[in-house]
Every structure is written in structure tokens, then in C-alpha cells.
Amino acid sequence: MEHDPKFKEAVTLIKPKKNFWGIAGIFLFFFVPELVTYIWHDELITWAHLHSITEPIASQRWMFGKMEEMFASGVSWVNLTLGSLFLLWVLKSK
Secondary structure, three states, rough: OOOOOHHHHHHHOOOOOHHHHHHHHHHHHHHHHHHHHHOOOHHHHHHHHHHHHHHHOOOHHHHHHHHHHHHHHOOHHHHHHHHHHHHHHHOOOO
16 A cells, blocks of 8 residues: 555545644644533533424434434544544654
């Protein structure tokens, strides 16, 4: 895989740039949602539950039910791990 030019090109395309916007993008996409979930955990669950039982459209009730399950599970350690790995990848690169 390391000698495949298409693989190297794909890795280059997904790698965030080592500038303000690249690092800010990692923080905004991976860390900020987890911070919001950590701080407002109970409020988010209550809000999603309220909408899951009061929405008139079935698909929206289902969506809010899934959001309630997502917020009930707490902070996503997978998301934090991926964000940390991306951040290390950007900061350790040349």
C-alpha cells in the first residue's frame, strides 16, 4: 500500500492542512460537539425526549428518539480518539 500512488494521493487529500483552519476544523468537528454533550447532557436528553413524544410527523419522532439515544450514551470516546489522532497527524507532519 505504501508504494501505491492512488493510496498516497487519497491520504494527501484527506489530511487536514497544518494551518489555523485545518486545526480549527478538527476542533470544531471532533471536540466541540463532545464538549457540548458533556456540558448540556441532561438538557439535550430532555429536549430530544420532549420532541420525540410531541412531534406530529412519525419520521421526526423517530429522529428525535434516535437523538435521545445518542445523547443518553454520553460523550463519544471514538470521536475524541479520532480527533486526537487527526490532531497528532497534523501536528507531527512536516
